Amino acid sequence: MNRYNVMCLASSLILAGGWEVPLSSAEIKNVVFLVSDDLxxxxxxxxxxxVCQTPNLDxxxxxxxxxxxxxCQxxxxxxSRRSFMYSRYSGERGKTIGEHLISQGFYSARVGKIxxxxxxxxxxxxxxxxxVKETxxxxxxxQGxxxxxxxxxRLLNHNLSTRAPENRQSTKMPYRMFASVVSDGDGSEQPDFKAAVKTVELLEKRAVAEDRFFLATGFVRPHYPSVAPKKYFDMYPLDSIPAPHVPEDDLDDIPELGIAKMTDESSGIGNYPDxxxxxxxxxxxxVTFMDEQVGxxxxxxxxxxxxxxxxxxxxSDHGYHLGEHHMWQKSxxxxxxxxxxxxxxxxxxxxxxxxxxxELVDIYPTICELLGVVIPKEVQGTSLVPILRDPETMVKEASLTLDRSGRGLRAPDWAYMRYKDGTEELYDMVNDPGQxxxxxxxxxxSGKKLEMSELLDEIEQKVKN
Ligand SMILES: [Ca+2]
Structure with missing residues (x-):
């Protein structure tokens, strides 16, 4: 059987009587997977x-x-990245999505950070x-x-700025988190710009190549340091930027393990509200610079x-705190x-x-189903194709996020966190979406708390390595 026949069979349902129902009205051959960082x-x-301009992603x-x-998991x-590349909540088992697609005859390439x-x-x-080079x-x-x-x-937690190239803090925490550079360049010196150029070059070649392709491009922005050409900073004058709403006593009801390592106080940025x-x-x-590369x-x-x-x-691999709840960064x-x-x-x-x-683990099986290739048995995510067919479809009860400090569970109306010392958080996401x-x-x-706690145990048990 040639490749085309394999694809046709795999990307359609064969009903009794031999009628085929196509997965979609189009023939899907390839995947372009774009991953931003800390977005x-x-x-x-x-x-x-x-406020933020993202015309291309829009x-x-x-x-x-x-x-x-x-x-994220x-x-x-x-x-996080391991979890979506293997479709495993933690650890590694089976093949990455790229390895799997290569075994199905695909060309697979990485540009930048995946x-x-x-x-x-x-x-x-x-x-x-x-x-994982086999991917x-x-x-x-x-490079950048x-x-x-x-x-x-600028080093914003110390309120310093300089044009001198020497003595810039760029590697130690928390300095590196609060560093930004208004670049003198036109952007072509930036890693994300280079990623777009390389991706375009690969697409040019892929357009005339035989093999189906999986092309993964990772952009590093908006991960710190915030570096972009001047025109992107000019789009966001300080007086156009609202401060996040942060009650003074916001941390008082969050258990110790629920508080990010980096806070207004520990980082020093709390001394400089502007x-x-x-x-x-x-x-x-x-973000706008990254969006332009996506474009x-x-x-x-x-x-x-x-x-x-x-x-x-x-x-993106996960989100980011920019002072909400007096917290910074991720984790x-x-x-x-x-x-x-x-x-x-x-x-x-x-x-x-x-x-x-x-969940991010759902991307892998979704790609497989769309391409009409088999979903490996090690995959723990759920294909989102039923949602692509009907956006009202709900595919799971809750998402599970794992960290050394504990576990987070997110259901449609509730968020629940349980830490390894037994402390917990519970949020009514309908009436208190800001947590x-x-x-x-x-x-x-107490009934809701028990229900969430039991659901967490049930899901974790199911996805244990
Ligand atoms: Ca990241």
């Missing part, structure tokens, strides 16, 4: 942000399914990071000078006539850090928005 869903226009969103309730780069890469360390060095037919790193880029360097807003402005500047990839897909045969998936279960954007634009499916709880009041000790919610 919170709420920063995007298509997720309701009215267009992609209009052509695809926007998943409103997607949560790992709370930092390494574990598995864990230290930012800025591996970016400055141009090295592979913790890559790729070819792979390409995109990061905080050492020529231009105006710089908290400047962090938002700089984050947005790099180049989408334009190339259109120019090469590949959109009708290629699924485009956009996501915890609160909404800002655990919720991620997920957009799937698949030929032949109608655009829409889904409120279903979904300002930990309701775990409310008598009238």
């Amino acid at each position: 919170k869903a709420s920063a995007l226009g298509c997720y309701g942000n009215e 267009v992609l969103a209009e052509s695809g399914m926007v998943f409103e309730g997607t949560y 790992g709370t930092s780069c390494g574990p 598995f864990h890469m230290r930012v800025p360390g591996d970016i400055i060095a141009g090295t592979d990071g913790v890559d 790729w037919t070819e792979r390409f790193n995109t 000078k990061e905080a050492h880029t020529d231009g105006l360097y 710089n908290i807003r400047q962090m938002w402005a700089d984050y947005y500047a790099t 180049k990839v989408l334009a190339e897909l259109d120019a090469r006539g590949l959109r009708d045969s290629t699924v485009v998936i956009f996501t 915890n279960f609160h909404e800002e850090a655990a919720r991620v954007p997920l957009i799937i634009s698949a030929p032949g499916f109608k655009p829409g928005r889904s409120l279903s709880i979904t 300002f009041t930990n309701a775990v000790d409310r008598e009238e919610l």
Whole structure:
């Protein structure tokens, strides 16, 4: 049987009587998988942000399914990326999505950061990071000078700025988190710009190649340091940036293990309230810069006539705190850090928005089903194709997020966290979407707490390695 026949059989359902129902009205051959870094869903226009400009992702969103309730499984780069590349909640078993597709005859390539890469360390060095090389037919790193880029360097938690290239803090915590550079360059010196150029080059070749392809491109922004050309910073003057709403006593009802290591106080940025807003402005500047790189990839897909045969998936490894709850960075279960954007634009499916709880581990089996290839038995995620067919479909009861400190569970109306010392958090996401009041000790919610706790145990048991 030739490749075409295999594909036809696999991407359709054969009903009694021999009638075939196609998976979609289009023939899906390829995947472009775009992964941003430390990008919170709420920063995007298509997720309701009215300040941050993301015109290219907004267009992609209009052509695809926007998943409103997607949560990461790992709370930092390494574990999260491993989880979606293997579709395993933790640890590794079976093949990565790239290895699997290669075994099915696909070409698979990585551009930039897909598995864990230290930012800025591996970016400055141009090295592979913790890559799984069997995942790729070819792979390409995109180097950049990061905080050492020529231009105006700012260290916002110390309220310092300099144009001098010497003595810039770029590696130690918490300094590196609060560093930004208004680059003197036109952007072509940036790793994400280089990633877009390389991706476009590969698409040019793929358009005339025989094999079906899986092309994964990782952008490192808006991960710190916030580096982009000046025009992107000019889009976000400080007086246009609202400060996050943070009650003074916000941390009082959060257990110790639920509080991010980096806070206003521990980082020192709390001493400079204007710089908290400047962090938002700089984050947005790099989100817009990253969005422009996404736009180049989408334009190339259109120019090469590949959109009708290629699924485009956009996501991020986890979210980010920018001072909400007095917290900074990632590695915890609160909404800002655990919720991620997920957009799937698949030929032949109608655009829409889904409120279903979904997880990053679901991407792998979704890709398999769309391409008509077998889903390996080690895969723990759930295909989201039923949602692509009907956005009202709910595919799971709750998402599970794992961290060394404990576990986070997110159901449609409730969020629940349980830490290894037994402390807990419970949030009514309908009446308290900002998670300002930990309701775990409310008598009238003891039944709900028990229900969430039991659901967490049940799901964790099911996905144990
Ligand atoms: Ca990350």
